[in-house]
Amino acid sequence: MLVKKYVDMLQQKSVIRTLSEFATARGKEIGYENVFDYSLGNPSVAVPEEFNETCITLLREMEPMQLHGYSQSLGIPEVRQKVAESLNRRFSMNYKADHIFMASGAAGALSHAFRLVAQEGDEIITFAPFFPEYNPYVNLTGAQLKVVPPRTEDFQINFEAFEEMITEKTKAVLVNTPNNPSGIVYSEETLKKLAKILEEKSKEYGDTIYLISDEPYREIIFDQQKAPYVSHYYDHTISCYSFSKSLSIPGERIGYVAVNPSCKDAEKMIVMCGQISRGIGHNCPASLIQLAVAENLDRTADLGVYETNMNLLYDELKSLGFTCVRPGGTFYIFPKALEEDAAAFCDKALKYDLILVPADSFGCPGYFRMAYCIDTDKVKRSLPALRKFVETEYPNR
């Protein structure tokens, strides 16, 4: 007999997946270039050429067993060292190699972070709007994901609701800034206030509440700002990173866990990651990819296109009368739908070949997400369709 909990999951269909499949099917009818597909958060810019060149140099010059041989389960020591140095250089931290665990992308990193601090019966709190995959990520550890309702005026944290939800069962709080789906960057003020509450509650309950920071969009920041580095504000922070977006290599599945050196037992937590891996069958990223990333840590793909796209969309949405908070980063924008039922709204948009994602599963009903990691040309061509959609379907808004 097959294990029921996984069989049951086959029934649940992701709305993003469904819409993306619709877009692909529609593309076969009218040409995909004519489908304004804002459904998927897939990077649309090329990897930096230097990354490919590094791979080729490694393949040509490195001794084969050194290049392709078994790496340590925590990651290649030199790679971990270089990751630590890059983080220290860019975010004024003091990581050592011992604080870094190489993971196969953000899912791999988070799966270790959750298991470090939470198990059956425990709770992890996150904030709406949130990436819906957090549900299986957390709930299949045996712990439970609790979602704080959104603060829709600016998508910072709804602290009042948060303080009501935090209990002795809360072992960790999960943040994602810059945020998927809102595109919002948590302010210093937000992070300081969050840290203060976590310190107080940890003291009150006599048990550390950890902060797990999922930050794959850390490098996609607009207006020449810099996103506050979450770990700066709270010692007990476990940062989870993926190179998918910054280097545009999502298929290569590489990221890491970085534990704040001031966190109690920080080095032990990294060694524990290796034990967690044994249980879940995680393997550290491919050696070739680890070594190539290590030579390109301070580099990114040409991410400017996302800001260009954001500005085009934001201006058009505002001019059409949408309620919309201006994103500070990522490649998402998160406006309020023009009717209460965002699913109905997005359904009507399909007639105009606009693929928008209703945000019910993101914990924020009445809103929708646009992932603008697409060609700027297509964004431009989508604007008249957006206008036509709004003016035809909502003439009296």
Next chain:
Amino acid sequence: MLVKKYVDMLQQKSVIRTLSEFATARGKEIGYENVFDYSLGNPSVAVPEEFNETCITLLREMEPMQLHGYSQSLGIPEVRQKVAESLNRRFSMNYKADHIFMASGAAGALSHAFRLVAQEGDEIITFAPFFPEYNPYVNLTGAQLKVVPPRTEDFQINFEAFEEMITEKTKAVLVNTPNNPSGIVYSEETLKKLAKILEEKSKEYGDTIYLISDEPYREIIFDQQKAPYVSHYYDHTISCYSFSKSLSIPGERIGYVAVNPSCKDAEKMIVMCGQISRGIGHNCPASLIQLAVAENLDRTADLGVYETNMNLLYDELKSLGFTCVRPGGTFYIFPKALEEDAAAFCDKALKYDLILVPADSFGCPGYFRMAYCIDTDKVKRSLPALRKFVETEYPNR
């Protein structure tokens, strides 16, 4: 508070790891070339050059977002198709792409196989001698690993003991042939008898008992034989493969799950693997590595050195009077120690710079493992040390 079950695991030190660290330390004193390190099962031959060339061609010629972009969580469809075709060609099977799930090495493949069919309260049976990592692999799913004692005369299956251990709780049987640590290949007769019992017991209990076949050594076979393909003998077989040994690319972490097309719900099981991945944070192998492997499926590294080494060691061990079954494949040999306590035996060997692994943790006390994935020159140089060790320490054997 950190999760206790993983903290506790930090106390348990693997004997293989301890010995390997000893070998490294001793190597720093006398030169590693003078340490006869038979501790680790790491491939010692180079990847086929064609593999590296395929990587370089992909990096030079493929469109970057196609090469490095998100792949489907079950693996790249064309890669799965090619894996199916290669298996069909070589083992007369009838797999389709829908029966293949790309995994990050054998640990990744097994972690999915176990979760498909077993959970909390269930049991999985395997046969001694066995790879000790099966313990955390199985036990951390919540199911329990049960080990059938060895049949030491030939290291085929001890069916009498097996039939006593199989119960309604048994959801799967795990085999590893060619076997780590014995080097033995299960005969057709063994596999047919095993299948017969599984069919009868499945019928008796009214529930399928699955056969999980861990076969990373499938391609390392001696005497120009071919290892029987396990899935041929039993419909409900889940084959788990890794390219680590056949292509000598263990660091690249790539393998797959192949479900026998005649298994009930075979296609559904593969889709379930994608759901299991969400829970354990597994990511399919790096795109570049998937695409490169797909072009080299019928190729292997030059594996002949392992047979050369085996013959040298086997002849010497026999001439020294060891009880030893001749390996049919892998790069392991598994003699009986010259005293009851194999740990004491291996400890004495250290004085001769011979690093041998006692087999207590393999479920076979009194035996030891030699991993001869090392240079043939070193094997030759180790023979006098082996002779001196035996003649000095066991003069009256």
